[in-house]
Amino acid sequence: MFDALSERFEGIFGRLRSRGRLTPKDLDEVAREIRLALIEADVNLRAIMQFIARVKEQASGAEVAKSLSPAQQVIKIVHDELVATLGGTTGKLTMSPKPPTVVMLAGLQGSGKTTAAGKLARLLKAQGLQPLLVGADLQRPAAVEQLRILAERVDVPFYSEQSAPADVARGAMEEAARLGRNVVIVDTAGRLQIDAALMDELRGVRDVAMPHNTLLVVDAMTGQEAVNVAEAFNDAVGLDGVILTKIDGDARGGAALSVKEVVGKPILFAGTGENLEDFEPFHPDRMASRILGMGDVLTLIEKAEEAFDEEQVRKAEAILRQGQFDLDDFLGQLQQVKKMGPLQGVIGMLPGVPKEVKDAQIDDRELARVEAIIHSMTMEERRNPAIVNGSRRVRIARGSGTTTSDVNNLLKQFKQMQQMMRGMGFGRPGKKGKRPRLPVPGL
Amino acid sequence: MRGIAGRAVDEETWEELEEALILADVGLPTTGRLLDAVRARAAAEKVGDTDSVVAILREEIAALLDGSTGRDLVVEPGEPNVWLFVGVNGVGKTTTIGKLAAQQSDAGRSVVLAAADTFRAAAAEQLQLWGERVGAAVVRGQEGADPGSVIYDAMAAASGRSADLVLVDTAGRLHTKVNLMEELKKLRRIVDRTAGACKEVLLVIDATTGQNGLAQARQFAEAVDVTGIALTKLDGTAKGGIVLAIQGELGIPVKIVGVGEGVDDLMAFDPAEFAAALFE
Numbered sequence: 001m002f003d004a005l006s007e008r009f010e011g012i013f014g015r016l017r018s019r020g021r022l023t024p025k026d027l028d029e030v031a032r033e034i035r036l037a038l039i040e041a042d043v044n045l046r047a048i049m050q051f052i053a054r055v056k057e058q059a060s061g062a063e064v065a066k067s068l069s070p071a072q073q074v075i076k077i078v079h080d081e082l083v084a085t086l087g088g089t090t091g092k093l094t095m096s097p098k099p100p101t102v103v104m105l106a107g108l109q110g111s112g113k114t115t116a117a118g119k120l121a122r123l124l125k126a127q128g129l130q131p132l133l134v135g136a137d138l139q140r141p142a143a144v145e146q147l148r149i150l151a152e153r154v155d156v157p158f159y160s161e162q163s164a165p166a167d168v169a170r171g172a173m174e175e176a177a178r179l180g181r182n183v184v185i186v187d188t189a190g191r192l193q194i195d196a197a198l199m200d201e202l203r204g205v206r207d208v209a210m211p212h213n214t215l216l217v218v219d220a221m222t223g224q225e226a227v228n229v230a231e232a233f234n235d236a237v238g239l240d241g242v243i244l245t246k247i248d249g250d251a252r253g254g255a256a257l258s259v260k261e262v263v264g265k266p267i268l269f270a271g272t273g274e275n276l277e278d279f280e281p282f283h284p285d286r287m288a289s290r291i292l293g294m295g296d297v298l299t300l301i302e303k304a305e306e307a308f309d310e311e312q313v314r315k316a317e318a319i320l321r322q323g324q325f326d327l328d329d330f331l332g333q334l335q336q337v338k339k340m341g342p343l344q345g346v347i348g349m350l351p352g353v354p355k356e357v358k359d360a361q362i363d364d365r366e367l368a369r370v371e372a373i374i375h376s377m378t379m380e381e382r383r384n385p386a387i388v389n390g391s392r393r394v395r396i397a398r399g400s401g402t403t404t405s406d407v408n409n410l411l412k413q414f415k416q417m418q419q420m421m422r423g424m425g426f427g428r429p430g431k432k433g434k435r436p437r438l439p440v441p442g443l
Numbered sequence: 444m445r446g447i448a449g450r451a452v453d454e455e456t457w458e459e460l461e462e463a464l465i466l467a468d469v470g471l472p473t474t475g476r477l478l479d480a481v482r483a484r485a486a487a488e489k490v491g492d493t494d495s496v497v498a499i500l501r502e503e504i505a506a507l508l509d510g511s512t513g514r515d516l517v518v519e520p521g522e523p524n525v526w527l528f529v530g531v532n533g534v535g536k537t538t539t540i541g542k543l544a545a546q547q548s549d550a551g552r553s554v555v556l557a558a559a560d561t562f563r564a565a566a567a568e569q570l571q572l573w574g575e576r577v578g579a580a581v582v583r584g585q586e587g588a589d590p591g592s593v594i595y596d597a598m599a600a601a602s603g604r605s606a607d608l609v610l611v612d613t614a615g616r617l618h619t620k621v622n623l624m625e626e627l628k629k630l631r632r633i634v635d636r637t638a639g640a641c642k643e644v645l646l647v648i649d650a651t652t653g654q655n656g657l658a659q660a661r662q663f664a665e666a667v668d669v670t671g672i673a674l675t676k677l678d679g680t681a682k683g684g685i686v687l688a689i690q691g692e693l694g695i696p697v698k699i700v701g702v703g704e705g706v707d708d709l710m711a712f713d714p715a716e717f718a719a720a721l722f723e
């Protein structure tokens with residue numbers, strides 16, 4: 001899955017590289033590949049057409065930069081256009097000058113509305129606001145109870161009543177005034193966009209609550225249907241933004257692009273797990289790379305360009321490409337990487353690195369230990385770690401102030417990392433099911 | 444699709460068929476395989492009009508889905524029978540159990556529901572309400588309790604009252620979460636302590652799911668040996684085409700279909716009907 005698009009582009013441009021300029025025919029071929037990649041990522045066909053039209057426009061006028069191969073060039077154009085499409089201000093609700101600010105959450109059944117209501121309340125409370133959570137889903141068994149429990153966990157007041165959804169909204173506005181709450185978050189029942197009666201009901205709730213933020217809650221695993229859902233909800237109640245849930249899985253998340261193409265309003269937040277703190281502002285750049293299936297490799301290239309001198313960049317590229325690097329290269333890498341910022345951030349941007357690794361707490365101080373171990377090795381040992389036998393291990397451990405099992409671990413993990421690098425070198429798919437570890441102790 | 448009826452088949456026809464399948468979330472590989480088969484048959488049978496080609500495509504789809512073994516959910520009289528429901532978050536596990544409990548009670552079986560989703564807020568209450576609605580006993584633990592002990596208790600309760608069937612509701616989990624998938628394996632092992640009790644492991648798939656559905660099926664099947672798919676939310680306009688890829692690549696059949704939030708909104712799966720609906 002990783003690098004699918006890069007691989008395809010490399011295929012097209014392998015022939016083209018010598019010619020150096022994009023012809024309209026090349027562009028058609030490129031467009032075809034982009035279409036396939038976006039279909040695999042669950043972007044709706046209609047959204048793909050609109051998107052590709054814009055990319056073609058950009059690409060045909062583009063100057064070919066010397067520093068990039070044609071493949072990289074086109075990937076950059078596609079990526080930038082995708083970021084621009086997905087972009088817009090994120091993580092910010094429209095606040096009403098006259099409190100309370102009202103937020104209404106709507107969407108299909110099971111998309112994550114109630115959970116998002118709880119998460120939003122938690123976030124706003126942490127920002128110093130005083131939210132009221134309102135349970136207006138009188139449809140699903142125990143939906144009100146679910147939100148009541150979440151309200152308790154977040155420690156914000158909760159309101160609901162056994163009546164009709166619009167009446168709940170009315171009562172909630174009064175309750176907010178009585179308690180002096182400055183944000184009202186209304187959770188509504190899930191509904192299919194083709195259910196006319198329930199869409200009417202939703203309009204009824206909106207007309208009473210008059211939300212400043214009507215947000216569509218969309219599951220990141222949604223397929224082609226995302227466009228229909230977004231369009232219908234937008235037509236029915238007028239959307240101001242989107243919350244994309246369940247991005248903690250491995251869905252490519254093309255629904256984000258589908259919805260954005262249709263609604264045009266910002267994707268404000270992303271749900272990253274089942275717990276209330278698993279909620280963050282939506283990152284268009286991360287999502288773009290994810291949809292294209294290539295990790296945040298562009299940001300990595302950019303960061304690398306800032307931190308590395310030119311020769312180092314070439315070397316790094318060769319390393320990524322071929323996975324042929326030894327411990328000495330690795331030491332050089334470590335020292336360069338340290339200039340790029342905390343390791344956690346850098347690893348997060350690498351394509352193909354398992355989420356468990358990305359999420360693991362990486363202590364930059366551990367790097368010092370790795371550096372010390374490599375420093376204590378001879379050049380020959382760095383080039384060919386296989387020769388490091390028992391007595392050499394003892395010597396290295398003593399020299400670096402570590403233990404032989406530290407040395408062992410580093411060598412073992414380095415070997416796995418070499419395999420991983422080989423697996424993820426641009427264009428080569430990683431070995432399935434393999435979870436290599438980075439040669440950093442504690443990972 | 445409507446516009447192409449009666450026309451002679453040309454490249455545009457094939458493109459439109461491809462689009463219809465992709466819009467139904469069938470996915471590129473399965474779409475390609477299906478259309479290759481249809482092209483071959485159309486050539487061999489010297490068929491040249493779109494109506495016939497669409498008919499062939501429907502047949503191919505139905506045949507792909509039919510290639511499976513039976514769709515009946517297994518209950519053996521006089522034996523412990525457990526059906527385990529698994530899937531990602533929010534797909535309709537609890538609701539499907541509620542509907543099935545009603546159906547099975549109506550068929551004269553006594554049913555025990557095990558509320559082994561002890562994680563999501565009010566998940567047990569939700570199942571409890573379904574139990575009350577359909578007249579099935581519900582065994583539950585405290586929130587945050589060990590789901591394994593809930594299953595154990597439910598199976599003990601079922602054997603104590605000689606109930607026919609235990610339906611086990613589990614917490615939604617993304618197939619990528621290693622720990623949660625390990626937990627699920629453990630739950631299955633608890634059921635398996637009573638040899639032969641686990642008659643069905645049903646993976647619930649939401650019809651709006653895109654290509655990720657295949658990854659879900661692969662991971663859940665690997666973890667707990669899924670016996671069938673419950674395809675929910677087919678009452679919307681989403682087609683649920685990913686089940687074609689699941690059947691084609693993993694050989695897991697769709698067994699039941701959810702078509703609404705009500706207690707009666709559950710149907711047996713009909714491949715021909717499903718194939719026809721893909722082109723509506």
Ligand SMILES: Nc1nc2c(ncn2[C@@H]2O[C@H](COP(=O)(O)OP(=O)(O)O)[C@@H](O)[C@H]2O)c(=O)[nH]1
Nearest residue numbers: 110111112113114115246271272273274532533
């Ligand atoms: N993994 C994950 N699960 C989520 C996320 N958001 C919601 N869920 C789960 O999805 C399921 C449905 O969520 P819920 O809020 O009840 O959806 P609603 O029917 O739209 O109100 C529950 O099991 C939630 O725990 C998320 O961002 N990640």
Ligand SMILES: Nc1nc2c(ncn2[C@@H]2O[C@H](COP(=O)(O)OP(=O)(O)O)[C@@H](O)[C@H]2O)c(=O)[nH]1
Nearest residue numbers: 109110533534535536537538676701702703704
């Ligand atoms: N329209 C429709 N909604 C359904 C169907 N099955 C379940 N739902 C709804 O989907 C939401 C999530 O269902 P639930 O059973 O709680 O999912 P779980 O998290 O997998 O247990 C609820 O609002 C259900 O009412 C179906 O077949 N059609």
Ligand SMILES: [Mg+2]
Nearest residue numbers: 113114137143
């Ligand atoms: Mg809800």
Ligand SMILES: [Mg+2]
Nearest residue numbers: 536537560566
């Ligand atoms: Mg449930």
